[in-house]
Amino acid sequence: MAKRNFLEFVFEKTPGMTFLTSKSTGLITLKIENKGFYNRVAQKFFKSPAVSKIDLDKYGSEVWKAVDGKKTVNEIVDTMVQAFPNEEGNMQERTCQFLMILSRHKYIREVKQ
16 A cells, blocks of 8 residues: 555545634634543543633634645645745654644544545
8 A cells, every 4th residue: 555645635624523713813722622421521520621722823723724524735835835934844754743633533534535
């Protein structure tokens, strides 16, 4: 089986993922529902929240907005370079790392082509 280039992957937001966009800053807050047996136990006994909120910084918010199920990772990197031209040097590595984290946590998923 041939190895695939990560820069050619296309991601989409996982269906059911909810998020808020701040009207004043444009930053994204992901809302993660804590489901399952262990989460229910933690909610009951340790007062853990039923919904966790993850505030993304300006970089994460820009990546989140760019993930649309059509753009390749390389196109998302280009979007990031355009948004932050003074930080082009490590933008590819930074964007790829963030996309891998989002994928690992199942906030986004690869679009099969």
